[in-house]
Amino acid sequence: MIRIRTLILRRLVGAIPVLAIVSVGGFFLLEAAPGDAVDAYVAGIGGDAQMIDELRQAWGLDRSAAARLGFYLWSLAHLDLGQSVTFSRPVLDVVLERLPNTLLLMGSATALSFSVGSLLGLFAGSRPGNFRDRFLSIGSLALYAVPGFWLGLVLTVIFAVQLRWLPVSGIETIASGKQGVERGLDVARHLVLPVASLGFIYLALYLRVMRAGMAEAWRMDFVLAARARGVPRRRSAVRHVARNALLPLVTMLGLQSAAMLGGSVVIESLFSVPGLGRLAQEAVSARDTPLLLGIILTSAVMVILINLVVDCLYALLDPRVGASEASA
Amino acid sequence: MKTLSRLLRSPEAVAGFALLAGMAAMALLAPLLFPADPLAIAGPPLTPPFETWQHVFGTDRLGRDVLAGLFHGARTSLAVGLAAAAAAIVAGSLIGTAAGFAGGLADEALMRVTDAFQTVPAFLLALAFVSVAGPSLTTVVAAIALGAWTGPARIARAEILSLRERDFVAGARVVGMHPVEIALREVLPNALPPVLALSSVIVAGAVLIEASLSFLGLGDPNRVTWGGMIAEGRTVLRSAPFLSIIPGIALVLTVLGVYLAGEGVVEASAARRSFA
Numbered sequence: 001m002i003r004i005r006t007l008i009l010r011r012l013v014g015a016i017p018v019l020a021i022v023s024v025g026g027f028f029l030l031e032a033a034p035g036d037a038v039d040a041y042v043a044g045i046g047g048d049a050q051m052i053d054e055l056r057q058a059w060g061l062d063r064s065a066a067a068r069l070g071f072y073l074w075s076l077a078h079l080d081l082g083q084s085v086t087f088s089r090p091v092l093d094v095v096l097e098r099l100p101n102t103l104l105l106m107g108s109a110t111a112l113s114f115s116v117g118s119l120l121g122l123f124a125g126s127r128p129g130n131f132r133d134r135f136l137s138i139g140s141l142a143l144y145a146v147p148g149f150w151l152g153l154v155l156t157v158i159f160a161v162q163l164r165w166l167p168v169s170g171i172e173t174i175a176s177g178k179q180g181v182e183r184g185l186d187v188a189r190h191l192v193l194p195v196a197s198l199g200f201i202y203l204a205l206y207l208r209v210m211r212a213g214m215a216e217a218w219r220m221d222f223v224l225a226a227r228a229r230g231v232p233r234r235r236s237a238v239r240h241v242a243r244n245a246l247l248p249l250v251t252m253l254g255l256q257s258a259a260m261l262g263g264s265v266v267i268e269s270l271f272s273v274p275g276l277g278r279l280a281q282e283a284v285s286a287r288d289t290p291l292l293l294g295i296i297l298t299s300a301v302m303v304i305l306i307n308l309v310v311d312c313l314y315a316l317l318d319p320r321v322g323a324s325e326a327s328a
Numbered sequence: 329m330k331t332l333s334r335l336l337r338s339p340e341a342v343a344g345f346a347l348l349a350g351m352a353a354m355a356l357l358a359p360l361l362f363p364a365d366p367l368a369i370a371g372p373p374l375t376p377p378f379e380t381w382q383h384v385f386g387t388d389r390l391g392r393d394v395l396a397g398l399f400h401g402a403r404t405s406l407a408v409g410l411a412a413a414a415a416a417i418v419a420g421s422l423i424g425t426a427a428g429f430a431g432g433l434a435d436e437a438l439m440r441v442t443d444a445f446q447t448v449p450a451f452l453l454a455l456a457f458v459s460v461a462g463p464s465l466t467t468v469v470a471a472i473a474l475g476a477w478t479g480p481a482r483i484a485r486a487e488i489l490s491l492r493e494r495d496f497v498a499g500a501r502v503v504g505m506h507p508v509e510i511a512l513r514e515v516l517p518n519a520l521p522p523v524l525a526l527s528s529v530i531v532a533g534a535v536l537i538e539a540s541l542s543f544l545g546l547g548d549p550n551r552v553t554w555g556g557m558i559a560e561g562r563t564v565l566r567s568a569p570f571l572s573i574i575p576g577i578a579l580v581l582t583v584l585g586v587y588l589a590g591e592g593v594v595e596a597s598a599a600r601r602s603f604a
Contacts, residue, residue, distance in 0.1 A: 021444035033460045138340065141591075145583035147536050149543050150558060150576035157569045262451030266540045280452060281544060284459040292456055300447045 004315050011311060015304045020073075022300045026293045027072050031065065033289045041085055081294040086286040091294035095276065099298070101171055102275035104187075105194055105268065106260050110253065112199035114206055118249055121210025125245065126237040128215040137211065140204035149266045152197035159193065166192050169272035194271040198263055202256055209252055213245030220244070247318060254310035258303045334596040341592020347585030351578075355406050358399035366400040366552045367392065377570050388557070388571050389564055398578055400552040404465075405582060409535035411469045416476035416530055421516065421523050423477065424484025429492065429511050439485075442478045450475025454537055458546045465548045468541060472534045479530065480523045487519035521597075528590020532583045539579055554579045 038055045041047075047055075056062045063071070075082065081091035124136040160168045167173070172186045217223060218241055226236045265277035272278065276295055283292040335341050364370065370383065370393040377386040377394070385394035427438040445453070454471035461467040491497065492515060500510045541547055542555030554575040561571025 017440045018443045018447055021441055022448060025444065029456055029460055141587050142580070142584055145532065145580050145587055147539050147543075147555075147576065147579055147583075149540060150572070150579065153558065153562060153565065153569075153572050154576070157565060157573070161566055161569070258447065258449045259451075262449035265449075265451055265455065266543065269544060280455060284455055284544075284546070287459070289460065292459065296448055296452055296456060299449055299452055300444075303447050303449070 004312055007311060007315055008308065011304075011308050018304070019297075019300060022297060023073060023076055024069070026296055027069050030072075030289050030293055033287075041083075076297070081297065082290040084283075084291040084294075085288045086282070086291065087288075091291050094279065094291065095294050095298050098274060098276050098279045101273055102261075102264055102268070102277060105191065105198065105264055105273060105275060106257075108191060108195040109199035109202070109260065110256070112195060113202040114249065114253065116199075117203040117206025118210050118246065120203070121207040121214070121245070122238070122242050124207065125211040125214025125241070126234070128211070128218065133211070136207065140207045144201060144204035146201060148197050148201050148263050149270050151200060152193060152267060152270045155193050155196060166190075169270075171273050190271075191273075194267050194273055197270075198260065198267045201263070202260065205256065206249055206252060209248050210242075210245050213248050214241050217241040217244040247314070250310060250314050250317065253313075254307040257306040257310075258299075261299050261302065332596075335592055338592050338595065340588050341596070344585050344588025344590070344592055347581050348589055351402050351406060351582050351585060354399050354402040358396075358403050362393070362396035362399055364396070366396040367550075370396065374564065374568055376568070377574070385574055386568075386570060388560055389568075394557070394571065394574060397552045397557050398554075398575060401554040401557060401575060402578065402582075404548070404551045404553045405535050405538060405579070408465065408469055408472070408538040409531050409582075409586075412472035412476065412534040412538070413527060413531040415469060415473035416534075417480045417523060417527060419473065420477035420480025421484040421520065424481035424486075424523075425488055425511055425516055425519070427481070428485040428488025429507070429515075435485075438481075442481055445475070446478045448475075450533075451537060451540060454541060455544070455546065458541060463541075463546050463548055465551065468538060468546075468548060471541070472537050475537070476530050476533060479526055483523050483526065484516075484519050487522055488515055491515050491518055525590075525594050528586050528593075532586045532590075535579070535583055535586070 038052055038061060041055065042052055053062075061068065079092060081095070083089070084091045084094050087094050120136055120140070124133045127133060156168060159166045167190050169190075171190050172178075172183065173190075176183075176186065178186050214237075223236060223240045226240050227233070231240075261277070264275065265280050267273070268275045268277035269281040276298065280292060280295045283289075283295060335345075358366075369391040371380075371387050371391050373387060373389055373391040375383050375387040375391075378384065379386070383393050383395065385398065387393055388397075423438060423442075427435045430438075450472075453475045454468075457471035457474055458467055461470070488511075497510060497514055500514050501507075505514070538547065538553070539555035539558075542553035543559045545556075545559065547553045547556050557575040558572045558579075561568065561573075561575075565572060
């Protein structure tokens with residue numbers, strides 16, 4: 001366990017400079033945006049010149065850029081992400097309110113793409129080069145070429161407009177008064193299309209990594225030895241080859257988290273899922289730069305945490321990982 | 329020549345290049361075949377596809393010709409995809425080369441910046457950049473490149489680190505070449521092939537991000553984009569789904585063409601290397 005504790009500590013310390021760079025970059029983005037927070041605030045509710053001056057002083061916007069950067073980083077260190085202009089509430093509150101929906105969407109999509117992708121990869125990789133493998137490989141490439149939002153629209157046309165099996169948008173039926181299990185089922189029904197549009201595309205990636213890993217593992221000595229001992233091909237495909245190919249898939253889980261967060265912006269906007277991604281789109285259309293920046297910082301923290309969890313998982317699965325770091 | 333003939337023997341690669349050639353032809357021929365403004369009204373609104381010869385793929389809500397939009401949209405898609413990928417690869421290889429050669433503190437600082445860029449989802453970064461800088465062709469290209477340069481930078485750096493210990497670099501140093509000249513003329517050309525192997529993935533990603541941006545209404549408003557056409561059609565998805573579906577197919581075929589062609593080239597050149 002020391003091994004994993006060292007790993008976590010190292011990762012957390014390493015995350016500090018990365019988050020600092022993201023914050024400073026975000027500050028310059030705020031600076032480059034036309035108008036400041038007060039302009040946006042006053043544009044919404046109106047106000048005279050005196051009030052504008054007072055607000056600038058109160059929010060520290062009358063000071064030099066260096067002082068503002070210092071003030072900004074100081075507030076960030078206290079978990080103060082500033083005020084959202086459109087919601088007139090602290091950015092952190094708005095972001096935390098939307099986060100669970102995005103986590104639910106991403107978690108379900110990841111589960112879908114990981115399970116179906118690795119299973120299909122197992123089929124493709126159990127006999128590399130045969131017809132089934134070629135079909136799955138090209139099919140996965142074609143799937144990976146599909147933009148998520150377009151897949152979402154096509155699925156909407158088929159399942160929501162033509163067949164009327166599933167709802168078109170939202171996360172649950174509004175004011176349905178449903179509780180408990182019934183409400184859970186309602187949310188699940190609403191999430192089928194968004195999860196499918198987000199998950200099916202990344203499925204291709206897991207399939208390809210699994211297939212490539214298996215194709216390589218078939219040539220390894222211990223697999224050849226097992227085959228020579230007379231272990232049936234089908235059994236060694238699952239017990240020896242697939243088990244070895246699974247480890248790189250775990251790494252993909254972490255690598256894909258940033259891409260999936262980005263993809264959820266379009267998917268959530270398309271299906272009106274009230275999550276972080278849709279919030280980003282709302283922030284852009286309302287020119288609410290502090291909110292947009294808060295979302296970017298939250299996403300960066302999420303990507304770091306997801307990768308941390310994946311690294312720990314990896315270390316648990318593979319005792320070689322981190323062993324040298326702990327002893328050093 | 330050997331690589332080329334190997335390339336032509338793979339049906340996937342041939343299909344990929346055929347798709348790309350078709351898209352390139354569409355992009356180049358657009359102003360000749362459809363000289364009129366593709367954003368102007370060309371006929372009655374919402375003509376279904378395959379009904380009149382004048383509008384083979386029908387017209388949209390405002391009576392704009394879908395086929396003309398497809399041709400002009402190919403121009404935007406390919407131009408943005410190629411320009412963004414080129415910018416990302418050039419910037420990434422230069423930064424990676426600089427980091428690999430400088431070493432020490434500069435290397436550490438550049439790699440932390442690379443980490444930071446990889447931590448922020450590329451699409452969110454592009455969204456934020458376009459929303460601050462305003463939507464135009466150049467800002468969209470810059471926004472996409474901003475999220476894509478990290479891959480080439482990492483690979484270039486890793487290549488430089490292994491190459492700079494080789495004998496021919498030591499030789500160049502002995503004959504008195506300037507370090508910058510060694511970096512750019514001796515090492516970088518040798519580090520490029522692995523970086524270029526990434527290019528198909530980067531071009532495909534750039535085309536997809538451009539489409540997503542314009543789908544959300546953040547593309548250049550003065551140009552036809554496939555993403556914008558799909559968003560346009562979404563308002564009449566129930567009555568005229570073809571308006572969203574047709575440009576999406578063009579998008580899928582383009583990205584698929586890029587992937588297939590890229591994979592074909594990598595496989596053909598890998599085969600050459602293993603025989604040599």
